[in-house]
Amino acid sequence: MAAMHNRGPGMINPLLTTPIGELNGDEIFSHLPPTRVGDRDRDYMNEVLDAGFGNWESADMQGRLEEAFGEKFGVPYAITHNSGSGTMLSALLAAGVGPGDEVIVPTFTMPASTFVTIQCGAVPVLVDSDPRTFNMDVAEVERKITEFTKAIIPVCLMGLAVDFDPLMALARRHGITVIEDDAQCFMSLYKGRLVGTIGDAASFSFQGSKQMTSGGDGGIVIAGDEAYATGIRKACIHGYRTLTAKPGSTLIPRDERQDWSFERFDKLGYNFRMSAVQAALGLAQLERLDYLVGARRYIAGRYESVIREEKCEWLIPPHVPEDMTHSYYIYACVLDEDALGVEWREFRRTYIEKGGDGLYGSALPSHLEPLLRTMSFYGSPERAPHFDPRYKGEVKGYDPADYPNVESFRKRLCQFKTSMQTLEKVEKEVAALRATIRHYNG
Numbered sequence: 001m002a003a004m005h006n007r008g009p010g011m012i013n014p015l016l017t018t019p020i021g022e023l024n025g026d027e028i029f030s031h032l033p034p035t036r037v038g039d040r041d042r043d044y045m046n047e048v049l050d051a052g053f054g055n056w057e058s059a060d061m062q063g064r065l066e067e068a069f070g071e072k073f074g075v076p077y078a079i080t081h082n083s084g085s086g087t088m089l090s091a092l093l094a095a096g097v098g099p100g101d102e103v104i105v106p107t108f109t110m111p112a113s114t115f116v117t118i119q120c121g122a123v124p125v126l127v128d129s130d131p132r133t134f135n136m137d138v139a140e141v142e143r144k145i146t147e148f149t150k151a152i153i154p155v156c157l158m159g160l161a162v163d164f165d166p167l168m169a170l171a172r173r174h175g176i177t178v179i180e181d182d183a184q185c186f187m188s189l190y191k192g193r194l195v196g197t198i199g200d201a202a203s204f205s206f207q208g209s210k211q212m213t214s215g216g217d218g219g220i221v222i223a224g225d226e227a228y229a230t231g232i233r234k235a236c237i238h239g240y241r242t243l244t245a246k247p248g249s250t251l252i253p254r255d256e257r258q259d260w261s262f263e264r265f266d267k268l269g270y271n272f273r274m275s276a277v278q279a280a281l282g283l284a285q286l287e288r289l290d291y292l293v294g295a296r297r298y299i300a301g302r303y304e305s306v307i308r309e310e311k312c313e314w315l316i317p318p319h320v321p322e323d324m325t326h327s328y329y330i331y332a333c334v335l336d337e338d339a340l341g342v343e344w345r346e347f348r349r350t351y352i353e354k355g356g357d358g359l360y361g362s363a364l365p366s367h368l369e370p371l372l373r374t375m376s377f378y379g380s381p382e383r384a385p386h387f388d389p390r391y392k393g394e395v396k397g398y399d400p401a402d403y404p405n406v407e408s409f410r411k412r413l414c415q416f417k418t419s420m421q422t423l424e425k426v427e428k429e430v431a432a433l434r435a436t437i438r439h440y441n442g
């Protein structure tokens with residue numbers, strides 16, 4: 001696989017690099033509509049509605065979103081999808097992943113990366129996480145590479161990059177495709193490079209909780225290699241032979257599609273096409289993405305300053321390595337239950353009593369979900385890709401003992417919301433955190 005041919009993103013907005021404690025909330029939130037729908041969203045939506053829904057004609061919103069997203073990241077190809085899972089399935093299929101292959105994914109993540117691997121007929125090889133960053137442990141990835149490893153999906157969880165340099169070196173050495181899962185990570189930096197431009201392809205989700213949304217669902221893949229991007233496009237849209245990676249290439253030219261001799265399909269594809277309505281909303285959000293991410297960074301800074309001001313030693317803020325920036329899909333602290341003398345559920349209850357809108361514990365790691373415990377992907381476990389005669393590897397199931405790091409922190413994670421769109425709501429959560437700390441610190 002050729003490396004991402006990116007031009008670089010151009011100027012990085014200071015909102016993305018200013019230390020979080022120094023960001024100006026008034027300035028950032030003045031750019032954000034409280035409902036996440038602004039004039040620009042309405043304008044683009046009206047363009048779509050005015051163009052109407054003829055059989056083929058449209059306002060080319062998908063093409064405009066693809067062009068603008070590629071431009072923002074400084075990469076040549078961006079392929080819109082209707083979710084940030086379809087994106088990864090397309091990227092795996094285009095990389096040739098299928099029965100007999102292994103794909104390395106973290107166990108600690110929303111497991112779409114595991115699901116799409118199984119949906120390709122391949123075997124997910126789950127790896128443990130770094131207990132400080134909660135991201136996939138690259139040393140562990142190295143231990144799990146085999147002759148069957150076809151792809152790695154590093155998930156940049158919560159908005160923080162995985163340690164890409166050693167990961168990419170490993171992948172290059174072994175000829176493995178790297179598909180970034182950046183569903184939760186927008187405009188974060190890794191050693192000065194934008195996350196999303198480092199792997200062979202990068203998948204983003206526009207589902208409603210994410211830093212930007214395209215009306216509640218949607219996604220996009222970016223890639224630098226034209227042949228790979230074309231494969232992704234075809235996997236996304238029924239495998240039509242004539243599709244290309246060019247922005248907006250979602251339709252078949254008229255003279256071809258009308259001719260009786262037209263051979264349509266040369267690849268197996270799904271229909272993960274994004275609608276024009278989704279693309280219109282996505283385009284408007286993309287235009288203010290730096291502010292949307294700036295807001296999440298500002299909110300993280302507010303939580304962090306409360307923890308510091310209150311000299312709270314039992315709530316450990318998220319670790320950000322020096323050469324990275326974080327886009328805080330969520331603000332995840334570790335609760336030191338021993339130091340506080342209070343367990344997680346009681347802490348959460350107090351936070352709500354003090355006016356907080358709740359905080360999330362960690363989701364179960366994939367290996368503890370009933371689906372993976374029972375291996376019942378296709379009815380009986382013997383039909384799992386792990387037992388396909390074409391699979392010659394050793395992974396036949398998942399042993400909780402293989403993931404000690406995840407086990408060490410997962411029940412103590414306190415994930416505070418960063419999705420508030422008004423300063424008033426931010427201050428309410430921040431006040432609740434302060435009151436909760438004071439409640440325990442006296």
Ligand SMILES: Cc1ncc(COP(=O)(O)O)c(C=O)c1O
Pocket residue numbers: 083084085086109110112113155157181183184205206207217218219
């Ligand atoms: C890390 C991660 N990967 C993938 C996905 C899947 O995205 P989508 O819901 O758009 O399919 C999500 C979000 O739900 C996610 O958080």
